[in-house]
Amino acid sequence: MGTSLVSAQHTPSPAEGKLCILNNRIGQSPQRMFDDALAASGLHPLTAIGIEIFQINVGKLCNQTCKHCHVDAGPDRTEENMTRETFELCLDAIRRLDRPKIDITGGAPELNPNFRWFVEQVRGLGCHVMDRCNLTVLALRSQSGLAEFLARNRVEVIASLPYFSADRTDAQRGDGIFEKSIEGLRKLNSLGYGQLGSGLVLNLVYNPTGAFLPPSQKAIEADFRRELKKRHGIVFHSLYTITNMPISRFREFLIRSGNYERYMNKLIAAYNPAAAAAVMCRNTLSIGWDGALYDCDFNQMLELGTGFGVSRHIRDFDPVELARRRIVTGQHCYGCTAGAGSSCGGTTAGKSDSCKILARADGSRH
Amino acid sequence: MSGYYNEDDLPRFGEMGKNVPELWEKFNEWYGAVFQEGALSQREKCLIALAVAHAVQCPYCIDAYTQESLEKGSNLDQMTEAVHVASAIKGGAALVHGLQMRNSAEALSM
Numbered sequence: 461m462g463t464s465l466v467s468a469q470h471t472p473s474p475a476e477g478k479l480c481i482l483n484n485r486i487g488q489s490p491q492r493m494f495d496d497a498l499a500a501s502g503l504h505p506l507t508a509i510g511i512e513i514f515q516i517n518v519g520k521l522c523n524q525t526c527k528h529c530h531v532d533a534g535p536d537r538t539e540e541n542m543t544r545e546t547f548e549l550c551l552d553a554i555r556r557l558d559r560p561k562i563d564i565t566g567g568a569p570e571l572n573p574n575f576r577w578f579v580e581q582v583r584g585l586g587c588h589v590m591d592r593c594n595l596t597v598l599a600l601r602s603q604s605g606l607a608e609f610l611a612r613n614r615v616e617v618i619a620s621l622p623y624f625s626a627d628r629t630d631a632q633r634g635d636g637i638f639e640k641s642i643e644g645l646r647k648l649n650s651l652g653y654g655q656l657g658s659g660l661v662l663n664l665v666y667n668p669t670g671a672f673l674p675p676s677q678k679a680i681e682a683d684f685r686r687e688l689k690k691r692h693g694i695v696f697h698s699l700y701t702i703t704n705m706p707i708s709r710f711r712e713f714l715i716r717s718g719n720y721e722r723y724m725n726k727l728i729a730a731y732n733p734a735a736a737a738a739v740m741c742r743n744t745l746s747i748g749w750d751g752a753l754y755d756c757d758f759n760q761m762l763e764l765g766t767g768f769g770v771s772r773h774i775r776d777f778d779p780v781e782l783a784r785r786r787i788v789t790g791q792h793c794y795g796c797t798a799g800a801g802s803s804c805g806g807t808t809a810g811k812s813d814s815c816k817i818l819a820r821a822d823g824s825r826h
Numbered sequence: 827m828s829g830y831y832n833e834d835d836l837p838r839f840g841e842m843g844k845n846v847p848e849l850w851e852k853f854n855e856w857y858g859a860v861f862q863e864g865a866l867s868q869r870e871k872c873l874i875a876l877a878v879a880h881a882v883q884c885p886y887c888i889d890a891y892t893q894e895s896l897e898k899g900s901n902l903d904q905m906t907e908a909v910h911v912a913s914a915i916k917g918g919a920a921l922v923h924g925l926q927m928r929n930s931a932e933a934l935s936m
Binding site: 668670672673676725 | 896
């Protein structure tokens with residue numbers, strides 16, 4: 461198990477260091493700025509259309525150290541975890557909204573000692589709750605009864621599983637993770653998760669295991685459904701494909717492997733206005749472990765807080781101004797607008813990407 | 827000229843439309859239509875393209891369709907099997923021409 465970039469003292473200085481690479485020219489040709497692409501699509505300035513999803517990143521602590529993690533989470537990130545006081549502020553904010561969906565992420569969010577208390581609180585408010593689960597956390601001795609707790613509270617589980625075989629899964633998430641993930645899925649299935657008619661929703665998340673874009677969500681979902689059932693007897697509801705963001709550990713991988721320029725050019729060439737119009741930040745508010753507000757979890761990791769004069773911390777929560785806020789954008793946003801689009805709920809544009817050598821010669825064809 | 831094959835040439839493929847834009851447009855349209863989802867899935871078409879890329883030994887195509895195959899959800903087991911299929915056909919094609927050799931030899935021999 462590796463350590464986080466922060467622990468390895470491998471990260472550039474906060475924010476500006478992370479952004480300077482993203483905003484620099486790529487190779488010999490000038491890079492098309494994301495805001496210019498938005499403007500050409502009639503979407504600039506990008507604005508929110510409401511707060512339907514209240515996404516809380518409760519901390520960076522995780523029992524895994526995945527190679528692509530945009531949070532740079534890991535077992536060594538013990539300091540950055542949401543306190544009960546900040547959770548209480550979140551509850552105050554949620555009460556001022558119209559029962560938003562509560563999307564709890566991390567790190568491994570279940571490792572936050574306030575996780576179960578908070579889930580019960582928001583369920584008590586009648587909110588739908590989603591837990592972004594890495595699956596292996598279910599087997600930790602310290603998390604005894606976690607799967608049963610999630611089922612009892614009708615929590616939707618969104619589980620990471622980059623591929624239906626061990627080699628590619630372990631290459632991204634660590635040795636032995638695939639087998640433990642399958643055990644976690646079996647446990648969830650045994651409680652009714654993923655079973656038709658149970659009402660216990662189990663969705664999987666596919667991330668590419670390298671410097672390439674995700675496949676058609678529909679096609680790879682069919683592959684996962686067939687192979688997981690055949691090989692392991694596992695069932696699930698839906699599979700979401702998510703594009704890896706060129707930030708944090710995945711960006712370090714891109715640079716180290718010599719793929720950064722090619723990957724960024726691919727994202728830019730694959731810009732899809734339909735995906736841009738449907739980006740998740742337009743109906744999501746992201747809250748950091750310390751209560752700071754962001755337009756999305758990626759902006760959060762780049763330390764790009766909400767801007768243009770709106771409230772920047774949960775204690776100053778203003779539902780009206782935040783629901784129609786202007787969104788802070790950057791070159792990393794191309795990660796959400798490439799091809800069929802990408803969000804925490806999978807593709808956004810419903811448009812299949814192209815498959816041809818020509819695509820690399822003519823980006824407009826995507 | 828530093829070499830015959832240059833990675834940076836692949837994104838310049840569109841320059842083959844210079845001087846003959848109408849031919850390039852026809853090729854482009856046909857090429858795009860070929861790879862649309864049809865009786866075969868896009869993933870299957872990419873695997874065929876990957877195999878053919880090896881048979882015609884085109885480094886540009888191998889590069890492009892390795893990436894495209896991964897992006898269509900294929901894995902290394904499937905991609906390697908596809909290359910073996912291309913190789914078997916190529917090897918078999920060479921071998922079956924041995925009958926030409928045998929026919930010629932027979933015609934020349936007493």
